[in-house]
Amino acid sequence: MAMDQAVLAGNSKYRKYYPVILGLTLAIVIFLAVYVNVILGIEVVYTHLFYIPIILAGIFYHRKAVYVALALGVLHIFLSFAADGMMPYESFLRAIIFVATAYLVGTISARKDLLYDRLRASEDSLRRMRDTLELQVRERTRQLSSVNESLQNEIAERNRAEKSLMLARFSIDRAADFIAWIKSDGSLNYVNDALCRATGYTRDEMLVMKAWDIEPETLKEKWPEIWQSLKESGSCHAESTLRTRDGRLIPVAIMNNYLQFRGEEYNCAYIRDITKRKLAENALKKSRTILARAQKIAHVGNLAWDLKTDGMQWSDEVYRIFGYEPGALLPTKDMVLSSVFAEDHELVSRAFDAAVRENRLFDIDFRIVARDGSLRYVNCVADRLARDPAGNPAWIYGIIQDITKRKLAETELQDAKAQAELYLDLMSHDINNMNQIGIGYLELVLSRGDLSDETRALLNKPLEALESSSRLIRNVTSLQRAREGGFCAARMNVRGVIGDVLPRYAGVSGRDIRFEFNGCDCFVMANDLLFDVFxxxxxxxxxHSSGPLAININVERVLEDGKAYCLISVADNGPGIPDRIKGQLFVRFQRGATQATGRGLGLYLVKTLVDDYHGTVWAEDRVPGDHTQGAKFVIMLPAVE
Known part of the structure; x- marks a missing residue:
């Protein structure tokens, strides 16, 4: 049916081309017939081609095709006459067949189109009926869908309600907290699993018990009064204890809720085990006690300052620092300022004002006059600012420490330092000047050529002692200046500094000292005390040696971990340093196991200065594994360009 509709639609669509198609076909077949039979004179019958336009005319124009057949029949008779000079009966017969064919094809085509028209009308009727039925089906389907959706919603709602009820029951049964429903007569109507596990009773055992059977603080004779109070308030919170089967008491927090359900009165009690909280509270109390004790020992207390009211909260030790018993008064900002020593009042006032106006924290030392009139030094640190929900400063938190003893100790230390500096000045100037005078006279005497060897040896002893004394004074002075930062770092050539050191030891009296100095220019950041290192x-x-001595000094630039260093080695062929002493050489007042005497500051000064230059220094054997072949000192300093 769909195909027929497509054909009909196609016929209707291409109807305007019928005359063109029929005309072209007539022209072609007539041309062929005339050309072959008349012009060429060939007696071949081409008139059977006339059936093509006859059939097309019958299909296109139904019985009107007879006119085309008559025209073609006449043409056929004419062509036969033109070719043979006569009109045979076969020509008339073929013309009649043309007409009969046109009539037959036209009739069949008309019948076909009539059937198509009827078919189209039937299809239109069926389509209207189908549309009507589809509309009715859709309407009924919509109604059924609405009913079905309503039923499904009801079923889903019931399922949700059942699921919620089951989930609620499951949640209550499996809840970590204890839950109990208690009737107005004190009997237990429901208990969950957690309560059963905690008390050690089964659910059946508990459902025949009363509230006072598991809560010893609830007295049976007081129950009516307790129930009436709950009924009036609707809910209440309390802390109590539960007694287990084995007699243990569990601290609990209970939230009681009065409910009515289907004419019955219940207390829905949510109970939480607070054992851990109680332990934590006890631990907190203990910690607070320990903290208070520690603050008392350290004379440190904490405070909180309310910026809106200027009120303060103090720990117990702050009260004691100000000379009061804990809790004896309500502290305020004005009260603190009134206790400040007059000369420090402006300092404290500025710090407090800056905290309020600029939200600036502070760390200041000042003096206060305690309640008993004693003068105390305190350090006050405001280290945290808290804001209210609107973002405005609300509280400042900090600590106060009684530093009276520290201040007195600092004063005593300053006095001792001043005295030590006096002694150091005395050593570095007066005593050292006297040493230099003695050294000068001894060297003058030793320069005489008429002295015996014994006399010369005796004179060398005090000369060495004076030189050691001068060296000790020089080391102490250098160490003091290094610790006080008396030198500024600058770019220095290590090779040049060592070159300045060597002349000092080139002519040691009575010794054959030979130096071998090799190396390159290598620059480091140091100060004038680098001279003292070498x-x-x-x-x-x-x-620490005797007799002839060879000292080999080498300077080279090396890379270690991608960084450039100046590596300086000083090796000698003296008595060497045992392994057990190497690790102690650079400790203050440690000396090697030799007969030479000293005060142990030399190598300590070396270690101190090298550390200041961010370098390292160590001692090793000149010949690895044999310390008797001499010692080797190695210094590594960061190199600069």
């Missing part, structure tokens, strides 16, 4: 190492090598 002077002490070379001086120690000479002092």
């Amino acid at each position: 002077s002490n190492i070379i001086g120690n090598a000479i002092k």
Whole structure:
């Protein structure tokens, strides 16, 4: 049916081309017939081609095709006459067949189109009926869908309600907290699993018990009064204890809720085990006690300052610092300012004002006059600012420490430091000047050529002692200046500094000292005390040896972990340093196991200065594994361009 509709639609669509198609076909077949039979004179019958336009005319125009057949029949008779000079009966017969064919095809085509029209009308009727039925079906389907959706919603709602009810029951049964429903007569109507596990009773055992059977603080004779109070308030919170089967008491927090359900009165009690909280509270109380004790020992207390009211909260120790018993008064900002020593009042006022106006925290030392009139030094640190929900400063938190003893100790330390500096000045100037005078006279005497060897040896002893004394004074002075930062770092050539040191030891009296100095220019960031580093190492090598001595000094630039260093080695062929002593050489007042004497500051000064230069120094054997072949000191300093 669909195909027929497509054909009909196609016929209707291409109807305007019928005359063109029929005309072209007539022209072609007539041309062929005339050309072959008349012009060429060939007696071949081409008139059977006339059936093509006859059939097309019958299909296109139904019985009107007879006119085309008559025209073609006449043409056929004419062509036969033109070719043979006569009109045979076969020509008339073929013309009649043309007409009969046109009539037959036209009739069949008309019948076909009539059937198509009827079919189209039937299809239209069926389509209207189908549309009507579809509309009715859709309407009925919509109604059924609405009913079905309503039923499904009801079923889903019931399922949700059942699921919620089951979930609620499951949640209550499996809840970590204890839950109990208690009737107005005190009997237990429901208990969950957690309560059963905690008390050690089964659910059946508990459902025949009363509230006072498991809560010893609830007295049976007081129950009516308790129930009436709950009924009036609707809910209440309380802390109590539950007694287990084995007699243990569990601390609990209970939230009681009065409910009515289907004419019955219930208390829905949510109960939480607070054992851990109680332990934590006890631990907190203990910690607070310990903290208070520690603050008392350390004379440190904490405070909170309310910026809106200027009121303060103090720990117990702050009260004691100000000379009061804990809790004896309500502290305020004005009360604190009134206790400040007059000379420090402006300092404290500025710090407090800056905290309020600029939200600036502070760390200040000042003096207060305690309640008993004693003067105390305190350190007050405001280290945290808290804001209210609107973002405005609300509280400042901090600590106060009684630093009276520390201040007195600092004063005593300053006095001791001043006294030590006086002694140091005395040593570095007066005593050292006297040493230099003695050294000068001894060297003058030793320069005489008429002295015996015994006399010369005796004179060398005090000369060495004076030189050691001068060296000690020089080391102490250098160490003091290094610790006080008396020198500024600058770019220095290590090779040049060592070159300045060597002349000092080139002519040691009575010794054959030979130096071998190799190396390149290598620059480091140091100060004038770099001279003392190499002077002490070379001086120690000479002092802790006897007889001829060879000292080999090498300077090279090396890379370690991608960084450039100046590596300086000072090796001698003296008595060497045992392994057990190497690790103690750079400790203050440690000396090698030699007969030479000293005060142990030389190598300590070396270590101190090298550390200041961010370098390292160590001692090793000149010949690895044999310390008797001499010692080797190695210094590594960061190199600069």
